[in-house]
Amino acid sequence: MALPTYASPLEKLWYWTFRVICGLVFLFLIAPILIVIPLSFNIEPYFTFTEKMLALDPDGYSLRWYDGLLTFGMQMPDAPRDGAWWADVWHNATWVNAAKNSIIIGVFSTLLATFLGTLAALGLSRPEMPWRRAIMAILLSPMIVPLIITATGLFFFYSMTGLANSYIGVILAHATLGMPFVIITVTATLVGFDQSLTRAAANLGAPPSTAFFRITMPLILPGVISGALFAFVTSFDEVVVVLFIAAHDQQTIPRQMWNGIREQISPAILAVATILVIVSIALLTTVELLRRRSERLRGVTPG
Amino acid sequence: MADITTSDTPGLTTADGRPLKSALAHAQARAKRRAFFLVLPLLAFVLITFVLPIGQMLFRSVHHDGFSSNMPALSAWFSENPRGTVPGEPAFAALAADLDQARINKSAGEIGTRINYDLPGTRSLFTSTARNADRLVAPYKDSMLAVNAQWDDARLWETMRGASSAITPNFYLSALDLQRAPDGSIERVPPENRVYLMLFERTFLLSAIIMGLTLILGYPVAHLLAVLPLRTSNLLMILVLLPFWTSLLVRTTSWIVLLQSQGVVNSTLVATGILTDETRIQMIYNQAGTIIAMTHILLPFMILPLYSVMRPIPPSYVRAARSLGASSWCAFRRIYFPQTIPGIAAGALLVFILAVGYYITPALVGGASGQLISNLIAFHMAKSNWSLAAAIAAILLAAVLVLYWLYDRLIGIDNLKLG
Structure with a gap:
């Protein structure tokens, strides 16, 4: 949208003001996320830039909060850093255990959500699907219903069925929460999917399973993977349901952060936040690359 | 043939x-x-x-048998005698028998807790009377009134009548700041005890403010992204999608770091001389904190639907309007803006639905004045007042489902896009 040559001075002024406004909104979106990164290297336990940091003096920076992530909860944090020390980290460090829990729960709930979600998306995209609208509304509702209501309902349900305080309970709940994202991304990939491709495969003698794995699957795989990543992030970031139904020793990263923020916020939280921001940048890049690949495969004009 | x-x-x-x-x-x-x-x-x-x-939760919001299952004789008396009967000797005899049984079963606490939900401050009445229930003798009415004169309270008897059936609408009454008068009619609770309606109002008001703010901030950005060449706009889109992919707790933490009184914003303002150390602004742990953080968190949900509606609008329409003599404002207002209304409706509804049920951010940055109705549900869950929590959750759920239905009618739920 280049400025036309006939624009009046007032329009020129607006053109540039508009860009400044948009720039400020972008700053509002991104600055709060990036600000935690330099602050997590602060040597002082403050949440603001010290003079040394502003002067880019190396003495103002340190990795002490990252180190604290490893040592917090250890039995012998001051021992020499050999194999035994690292074993201690692996078994006892609070944040490491939280990360392990988060990953276990995330991976299993993602597998479940992706498998069931992809299957359902294949059915929902067929033109013959009966009651599509109503079923779609039910399947997507876990995304819309406030988490606190879901958590309350699950709390009653799990305490009755004995699933409370178990990994299975949290995994099932997170699979329910992640599944709508799989449905949305996979059905979006299936829109404009050329049904004559599978018919051609059948025509050439492929049984339905071969047609699915050799023709359909490669084409919808980008959508499936990005749906899976969405589901994983949903589980990895979820804290309300975990607070309500998980056992006390089932700490996950967001739950540990939640505790940290509620009790006494320390820069260690910022170190975790920085790691999570880097993870989300990596995930976003993956999803973006997958989306472009999917568009290329389907012959949509590349972005 | x-x-x-x-x-x-x-x-x-x-x-x-x-x-x-x-x-x-x-x-x-x-x-x-x-x-x-x-x-x-x-x-x-x-x-x-x-x-x-969720169905089970809805059932729990109208069902509580803590009183009725432990007080069989009195519950039977209530079902035999219509409302308005003055409780006489048979009623007190049933009450005394049930309390004596409760002493043996150690269930007086459960009974008292149930009545305490509707009539605060009565739990100890049940536990203390039940403890000595074996010493109650006929005539029971005088004997019980001698233990505690509160047993003659008409409001207490009305509350017990309400609790004598397991299925009760009373938790919904409490959730709407209503109560039963001694004669069984429904009245509002005294003004100093009204909290729930105020919190519902605040939740909807703050959600509307957040919806308005995301629209004001999101509209220009979505427009810019829609008119720029795809290559540039895809790059800028990353700035919108990164917050979307970043953990909610990280974003909330960032706002605490930025806005707290020793935080980055205040320190910068002090360092530049705009503020002094004494006039640091309290921007967090209050309503302002909730609004700022939630606007930031929900902004991508406004920008993405707006963008997907704005992108296909052909720029030639506005150009045609300009060439026919419309001023740029007139061309925007009469040609461009009407075409973006579906996007505004989609984004605004989505943001509002998500804002109404938010829990984490208000709990962490809201302080006392920035709490929403979700926080109250969590509060009652923590206090084990499960039926009331379920009733409040049911009301919130009804509101969200109406909005969801509206969204499905107007936009279609399968048009939801993620980046």
Whole structure:
């Protein structure tokens, strides 16, 4: 949208003001996320830039909060850093255990959500699907219903069925929460999917399973993977349901952060936040690359 | 023979001789079943792990048998005697018998807790009277009034009547700041005890403010992204999508770091001389904190639907309006803006639905004045007042479902896009 040559001075002024406004909104979106990164290297336990940091003096920076992530909860944090020390980290460090829990729960709930979600998306995209609208509304509702209501309902349900305080309970709940994202991304990939491709495969003698794995699957795989990543992030970031139904020793990263923020916020939280921001940048890049690949495969004009 | 000729009149059969119509119907039914069986596993999964628990929660919001199951004799007396009967000796005898049984079963606390929900401050009345229930003698009325004169309170008897059946609407009354008067009619609770309606109002008001702010901030950005060349706008889109992908707790933490009184914003303002150390602004742990953080968190949900509506609008429409003599404002207002209304509706509804049920951010940055109705549900859950929590959750759920239905009618739930 280049400025036309006939624009009046007032329009020129607006053109540039508009860009400044948009720039400020972008700053509002991104600055709060990036600000935690330099602050997590602060040597002082403050949440603001010290003079040394502003002067880019190396003495103002340190990795002490990252180190604290490893040592917090250890039995012998001051021992020499050999194999035994690292074993201690692996078994006892609070944040490491939280990360392990988060990953276990995330991976299993993602597998479940992706498998069931992809299957359902294949059915929902067929033109013959009966009651599509109503079923779609039910399947997507876990995304819309406030988490606190879901958590309350699950709390009653799990305490009755004995699933409370178990990994299975949290995994099932997170699979329910992640599944709508799989449905949305996979059905979006299936829109404009050329049904004559599978018919051609059948025509050439492929049984339905071969047609699915050799023709359909490669084409919808980008959508499936990005749906899976969405589901994983949903589980990895979820804290309300975990607070309500998980056992006390089932700490996950967001739950540990939640505790940290509620009790006494320390820069260690910022170190975790920085790691999570880097993870989300990596995930976003993956999803973006997958989306472009999917568009290329389907012959949509590349972005 | 005649039959065959009539059925053959359309003349179309498949290769194996079946009429085409029935063969087609058969094939379509099979295709339908096949599609449905693909969806069935997930549908069953969601019904069991999501719909059923919520249904159970709804049941709990109208059901509580802490009183009725432990006070059988008194509950029977209530069902035999209509409302308005003055409790006489038989009623007190039933009460004394039940309390004596409660002493043996150690269930007086449960009974008292149930009555305490509707009439605060009565739990100890039940526990203390039950403790000495074996010393109650006929005439029971005088004997019980001698222990505690509160047993003659008409409001207490009305509350017990309400609790004497397990199915009760009373938790909904409490959730709407209502209570039963001694004569059984419904009245508002005294002004100093009204909290729930105020919190519902605040939740909807703050959600509307956040919705308005995201629209004001999101509209120009979505417009810019829609008119820039795809290559540039895809790059800028990353700035919108990164917050979307970043953990909610990280974003909330960032706002605490930025806005707290020793935080980055205040320190910068002090360092530049705009503020002094004494006039640092309290921007967090209050309503302002909730609004700022939630606007930031929900902004991508406004920008993405707006963008997907704005992108396909041909720029030639506005140019045509300009060439016909419209000022740039007039061209925007009469040509461009009306075409973006579907996007505004989609974004605004989505943001509002998500904002109404928010829990984490208000709990962490809201302080006392920035708490929303979700926080109250969590509060009552923590206090084990489960039926009241379920009733408040049910009211919130009803509101969200109405908005969800509206969204589905206006925009269509399958048009939801993620980046």
